[in-house]
Every structure is written in structure tokens, then in C-alpha cells.
Amino acid sequence: MKKYIFIGLIFLNVFCAYTQEKKLKSADKNYDQYAYVDAIKTYERLADKGYKSEDLFKKLGDSYYFNSDYSNAAKWYNELFALNSSPGAEYTYRYAQSLKSSGETFKADKILTEFNSLYKNDSRGKLYKQNENYLDQIKANSGRYQIEDAGINSKYSDYGSFIYDNKIYFSSARDTGNFTKRIHKWTGEYFTNMYYAAIDSQNSTASKFKALNSKFNESSIVFTKDGNTVYFTRNNFLNGKKGKSKSDATLVKLYRASLLNGKWTNIIALPFTSDNYSTAHPALSPDEKTLYFASDMPGTIGQSDIYRVSINGNTYGTPENLGKEINTEGKETFPYVTSENEIYFASDGHPGLGGLDVFVGQVDGSGAISNIQNLGSDINSPKDDFAYIIDPASRRGYFSSNRDGGAGADDIYKFLETRPLNKNQDCLQELSGLITDAATEAILPATKVTLYENQIAKKSFISDENGMYSFAVECGKTYFVRAEKNDYETKEAVITIADKSGKTNLPIALDKSICKVTVGDDLGKCFGIKRIYFDLDKSDITPAAALDLAKILDVLSQNPSMKLNIRSYTDSRASREYNNALSDRRAKATINWLVKNGVSKNRLTGRGYGETGLVNRCSDGVQCAEEEHQQNRRSEFMIIGI
Structure with a gap:
């Protein structure tokens, strides 16, 4: 799911391109030619010819291990152990994991037993001793939910739910008939209409909320408690007229409608909206005096930020950006605020598992946001997870996701939270570091960095333009940080975090696997x-x-x-x-x-x-x-x- 996509046009000057091409052709041909040296393939050819060294077998084993080819990883780790039966904790552990993943369970268990004996302080060995399937241990913020299909999904996109009057209201593209019609430029999704269905029935027939639907996009509806007012998102379209930005795009706006004599009427765009930026995904504070929403209006930190605006009857204050504690250079969207002073939101800027993840933060009396945490791997997946809502009393709720196994492009899931999130943040640690080229020391932006605990991936991060990565981590724990980049050998480093608040630095230098030479x-x-x-x-x-x-x-x-x-x-x-x-x-x-x-x-x-x-x-x-x-x-x- 792509909830915020901004499309720009790049015009190419054909004449300049032609001139540049002629200049390139006139250069010394020796310097226009390159050779591409694949180090791993070279190592493998040498090993097949009988050359042996620990470094050779470590590189070959790692190259397959980090690409999840465990059979070949086990093959080369086996050669490593034939040269040195104790090459270190990491290689012993990787060898055991490769054997287990290749179906050689008995041999893997033997290696893990030796691992526990040799490295008594390593928590992985202790977990194995307690439970042979310790890789299934749930991460700290995971294992807290019972999740199931909401029963209202179609083969198209269904997302963004709200509960009112024992009904679930949601957005769906099911009425478009196919994926070639009506694509919404700001979200990148197929145009949706609002639907509703009974919340307790499985596979219930959903009905259109015709009073609010237009021929363009509607989504993200919110009712006031008395049911007389709704806020919702729609393309810039009102009374049969379509609004356009200076760049000739029809964006999205927040609208309000009122219930009078049983009919929804007085549909208006909120006064702080604009033809030239988007506002979307409204959420009301419990006292209904504040409206939260997502926007890319001027002053936005990233691609979209979360804002709030005061509600004073039928008038509104000036929108306020919630600041860098919650908003990043990425996308923050789909806010939801509870009576327990929690704000849930989706983000691809905070460290997560991939795509949009759902996070929660605490809102204090002044409105400041703190203690932001990822909800864990039940709600979140490597894909997009968003539009989380929860009833603080029953701990039941809904969220949307395009994770594998769904019925359509996006699907709505319902959940029961069985255990509250641990919000003890007395000890705070940040783990960060610089990713560089080992040979040249050049910084390596756009490197995928993954944080592992007990070999379970907790969070992923893409190094920024300065080659930096950063994770919020727990004090006193041991983590493994894996860095992956095309044309480089994947590398994993281990770090134990201090027992007191602060920052931990872990730089990682990567070796080239594909070497371009001239x-x-x-x-x-x-x-x-x-x-x-x-x-x-x-x-x-x-x-x-x-x-x-x-x-x-x-x-x-x-x-x-x-x-x-x-x-x-x-x-x-x-x-x-x-x-x-x-x-x-x-x-x-x-x-x-x-x-x-x-x-x-x-x-x-x-x-x-x-x-x-x-x-x-x-x-x-x-x-x-x-x-x-x-x-x-x-x-x-x-x-x-x-």
C-alpha cells in the first residue's frame, strides 16, 4: 500500500544528452571499459580447486547464510570447522542454524549443545538449553495480540476502519470493478468509497454509505460521540466541482458533514485545507476538542506529518505540527488518540520491520509526545501496517495491512490485545553508527541495517544520506546488527548495551563483493x-x-x-x-x-x-x-x- 506518493515529472533535454554522449565516445576507450569482479564467485572457484583457508570458508559460508541459502552455508561452514573446530561464537551459532534450517536437526542440536558449553554467557545458548525452539521466542513487544480477518474484506483494497453504533465503517475499492479505473494521485490507491457492516458478523454484506460517497475518493471517516458530525477524507471535489493545485493535481482534503433531520448535509472542506497540499485521515481527541490529521502542508518535516488543530464549535484554530518527536523525514499518517493519552500512528520513518509500521506514544498534559514504541511483530510486518484503532476498555480493535495472505491489496484485521505494552522507559539507549566502505572509508547511504535479538529481526533501518543508522534499544541487552548492501558482503556485528541510559556507537565497515575496476x-x-x-x-x-x-x-x-x-x-x-x-x-x-x-x-x-x-x-x-x-x-x- 502506498498511502503517500508524490509524483514529479523530469523533462530530459534530448539535445544535451546527445552532446554528452558524443563527448563520452571521444574519451580514451581504455577508461570507458570496466571489469566487474565478483569476489564470492572467485572464492568458490578457488575452493572447488582445493584451496583452503579460514577466511575463504567464512566468507563463503556468510555469503550464503545472509542470503538464507542454508544448505550451501552449511556446506562451507562444515569446511571451516574441518580446519578449526572453534572458530568463534558467531560461526558456531551460524553453523548450527544452517544445519537446522537444512533439516539436519540432530547435528544442529549437537553443535548448539557445544555452543552452550563453550559460550556460557551467551543468551542464545541459555535459551536453547531451556527450549530447543528458542528462535520462536517472541520479541519484547510482540506476542500480545490475537489477530484474525475482520470478515469484511474483498479482493480489492479495504482499509481505514472506525466503529460507531455497533457498525464498522471502512474504505473500499470494491466498486471500481477492476484495477484500471480511478487511481487517486495522492495515495496511489484505487479510488475508494465508504462502506459499513455489522461488527459481529463474519463475511457480512457491506453496504455503501451513499450519503457521503462521490465519484472520487472517500476514506477515513470519524464520527463524533453524538453521531451528528462526521469528518472524512475526500479528493478535492465538492458540489460537482473538482479543485486542482498549481501543478494541476487534484489532492485530498478533510471534510465535515452534519446530520440534520436524518440526512447528511452541509458537506464542507475544513477551513485550513488547501488546493495546494493534502490533508487526510482525521482522528478526534477523547474530549472532541482537538482534531488530529496527516498532511504535507508547508512546514512539514517529511513526506507527511501528523498535525493537530483545536475545535471551537464550528471554527478551528491554526494547525500545529506535532514536532520531531513523532514526525520524521519519512511518512507519518493515520493518527488515533485514546482516553489513556495514547497516540497510535503509522510511520515508515521510525525504525520498524518494513513499510509502514504502527507505533504508539504518550501524550502529556501539554500535548507533547514521548515514549514512542513499535507495537511489535503481531501488528507489524515487512509490508504496510496502518490505521490502528483500539477500545481502551475492551482492548479490542482493528488495523489495516497489505501483508501476505490477505484477500486483496489492503485488508482489515481485528484483534484482541491480551497483554499491555511494557512502558517502563526509565533506562533509554540509542544504538547508532556509521556504515562505510572498508577499503575506501567512503560513507554508504541506503544500506539496509537490521537489528536482531536472539536471531529474531526486531527492526530495520535504511542508513541516511550521511551513512548513519539509529535504533532505540533496551538497556543491558545483547543485539546483533546486520548491514546489507548490493555489491557488498553482508556483515553482522554483536553489541551489548550498557545498563544505564545513553548512546552506544557501533560503526560497521563493509567489504566489496562486486568490485568495479578499470x-x-x-x-x-x-x-x-x-x-x-x-x-x-x-x-x-x-x-x-x-x-x-x-x-x-x-x-x-x-x-x-x-x-x-x-x-x-x-x-x-x-x-x-x-x-x-x-x-x-x-x-x-x-x-x-x-x-x-x-x-x-x-x-x-x-x-x-x-x-x-x-x-x-x-x-x-x-x-x-x-x-x-x-x-x-x-x-x-x-x-x-x-
Whole structure:
């Protein structure tokens, strides 16, 4: 469901595009060509040829594990454990989970038993000890609802319910007949009309609320307690006339209607609405003195914010944005306020499970919002979940969702809340961090970051334009943070939150899995090769060096026209003459190994540069740490042709 979509038109200048294309074609062709190096496929080809290393098998296992291919993950983790039976808590746990997901339950249980024995303080082991199906443990805010279909859904879009006079009022697109008619520009949904049905009957026949329906969109109706006034959302259409914005769009407005002599009449747009912005999804405060709604009016923080406006008889105050505590740069919509000073709303800006999630916050005497929490994975799903209403006395209510398994595009579900939300927020923690490229340290916006507790996904977040992510977390708990981005290897980090309020920083650096290279690039960076290891004062290829060179060999095999210039450097220790000779022997040994393994000699050049290419201050006579000297001892595989 797309409840707020704003469509802009981009006009392309064909002449400029043509001119730019000619300029590109006139550039040096060597720099217009690229090679795309898939590191994981290279690792797999090397493993199939018999190369073995812990790093190799960890990367292969993780590549499949994080893509939910548990059979292949188990295959490569098994190879890892054959080399090292104790590679660490995370790999032991992932191996067990991969085995279990692949149907090897007995072996998985054995590994988990060993896991519990080796890592006694890890809560996952303790949970396994208590319950072998601990992955089914419900997250803190979940497991509190009994949910079922509301019994009024069609194969079209049905959403946005309100209860009045023992009837459920809702919006439905069922009368459009098909999905090619009447699409509402602001919501992106098929045009809806208002319907009502008895709340206690399953599969009851719904009736149109004809008095308010037009040929355009109506939705989100709210009755006053006396039943004499309704507020609702409609396209900018009144008395047969359609209003348009400056950009020629028909948006949506909040309307009010009055019941006189048994008929709904005096339908008017509320005075703070406009042809040039949208107002929608009204909700009344319990005392009916305040109207809450969603809008993209001037002053909005994100794509849509939640506002409130005072009601004084038939007049209204100035709309007030509820502020950054509740509104984000994303979408906040479908507010609902209860007599317990709770405000429920849908948002895709607050950390959630995906799409729109339903949240709740506390409203204090001044109207300020605090203690916002996600309602959990019963109400929320990876899809859009919204339009939540609840009776504070019975704890029964309704919400809308386009989750899998529904009857139509959106569906209405009814629920019983069986356990209240834990609102103890004496200890507050924020977990945040910067997502970067491990090689270049460049920030990585638009990275999916997921927070896990006991291997259950709690929340997801897309890193912002500055590469930052942020989660509200509980004090004293251990979490796993997984970062995923196209062309990068998925990475998961573990963090234990302090027992006191504050902020916890967890930066994550991702390694490239797809490496785009061209002439002038160092191919070694695709695999994190900073040096080819040789024994002290020798130039013989060691097993560790052979594994890294095999990665280069694989890329050369996949790209038969690629040519390399291989450069070997030393640090400044020992004499210049000695370092020049040693580095030259090592560069030639590297070339000879590649030639011996099938690379044509005319594709390779190279020599040693000794200490002439220092990358830091560590020249003769300067005191430096070993780590600084190591930066200068490096190998480069410079691409000179593709």
C-alpha cells in the first residue's frame, strides 16, 4: 500500500544528452571499459580447486547464510570447522542454524549443545538449553495480540476502519470493478468509497454509505460521540466541482458533514485545507476538542506529518505540527488518540520491520509526545501496517495491512490485545553508527541495517544520506546488527548495551563483493590484498601467498584481455640496494607463479621498487611502529589494460 506518493515529472533535454554522449565516445576507450569482479564467485572457484583457508570458508559460508541459502552455508561452514573446530561464537551459532534450517536437526542440536558449553554467557545458548525452539521466542513487544480477518474484506483494497453504533465503517475499492479505473494521485490507491457492516458478523454484506460517497475518493471517516458530525477524507471535489493545485493535481482534503433531520448535509472542506497540499485521515481527541490529521502542508518535516488543530464549535484554530518527536523525514499518517493519552500512528520513518509500521506514544498534559514504541511483530510486518484503532476498555480493535495472505491489496484485521505494552522507559539507549566502505572509508547511504535479538529481526533501518543508522534499544541487552548492501558482503556485528541510559556507537565497515575496476586501479584491493607474503629475506611463494595469487589468477582467467603491472615495495629498513634487489626478486617470483599457472607472459609486467614508494613518514632514521612499517611493505596489481 502506498498511502503517500508524490509524483514529479523530469523533462530530459534530448539535445544535451546527445552532446554528452558524443563527448563520452571521444574519451580514451581504455577508461570507458570496466571489469566487474565478483569476489564470492572467485572464492568458490578457488575452493572447488582445493584451496583452503579460514577466511575463504567464512566468507563463503556468510555469503550464503545472509542470503538464507542454508544448505550451501552449511556446506562451507562444515569446511571451516574441518580446519578449526572453534572458530568463534558467531560461526558456531551460524553453523548450527544452517544445519537446522537444512533439516539436519540432530547435528544442529549437537553443535548448539557445544555452543552452550563453550559460550556460557551467551543468551542464545541459555535459551536453547531451556527450549530447543528458542528462535520462536517472541520479541519484547510482540506476542500480545490475537489477530484474525475482520470478515469484511474483498479482493480489492479495504482499509481505514472506525466503529460507531455497533457498525464498522471502512474504505473500499470494491466498486471500481477492476484495477484500471480511478487511481487517486495522492495515495496511489484505487479510488475508494465508504462502506459499513455489522461488527459481529463474519463475511457480512457491506453496504455503501451513499450519503457521503462521490465519484472520487472517500476514506477515513470519524464520527463524533453524538453521531451528528462526521469528518472524512475526500479528493478535492465538492458540489460537482473538482479543485486542482498549481501543478494541476487534484489532492485530498478533510471534510465535515452534519446530520440534520436524518440526512447528511452541509458537506464542507475544513477551513485550513488547501488546493495546494493534502490533508487526510482525521482522528478526534477523547474530549472532541482537538482534531488530529496527516498532511504535507508547508512546514512539514517529511513526506507527511501528523498535525493537530483545536475545535471551537464550528471554527478551528491554526494547525500545529506535532514536532520531531513523532514526525520524521519519512511518512507519518493515520493518527488515533485514546482516553489513556495514547497516540497510535503509522510511520515508515521510525525504525520498524518494513513499510509502514504502527507505533504508539504518550501524550502529556501539554500535548507533547514521548515514549514512542513499535507495537511489535503481531501488528507489524515487512509490508504496510496502518490505521490502528483500539477500545481502551475492551482492548479490542482493528488495523489495516497489505501483508501476505490477505484477500486483496489492503485488508482489515481485528484483534484482541491480551497483554499491555511494557512502558517502563526509565533506562533509554540509542544504538547508532556509521556504515562505510572498508577499503575506501567512503560513507554508504541506503544500506539496509537490521537489528536482531536472539536471531529474531526486531527492526530495520535504511542508513541516511550521511551513512548513519539509529535504533532505540533496551538497556543491558545483547543485539546483533546486520548491514546489507548490493555489491557488498553482508556483515553482522554483536553489541551489548550498557545498563544505564545513553548512546552506544557501533560503526560497521563493509567489504566489496562486486568490485568495479578499470585501467589504473589496483586489482588487489578487490580482495583486500595489501601484500604477498614471503618468508624473511626470501622470494619463494608461500602457501598464504599462493592463495592470494590464486584470486588474481582467477580474475585474469575470467578477463582474458586484462593486463597487469605488478609492483613490489619494502619498508625503509635495510639498505636501498638490498631492498631494491629483494623487492625485484619478489615481483618477478609473483609474475613467474602466474605464468606457471597459465597466464600469458605478455599480459604481465612488473618490478621491485624497494623503499622508493613509502606511503607514510617512515623513512630512514624515523622511529615507527611495526604497523606503520607494514603499510610500506605492499604488493600492487595495477591494471594497465582491459
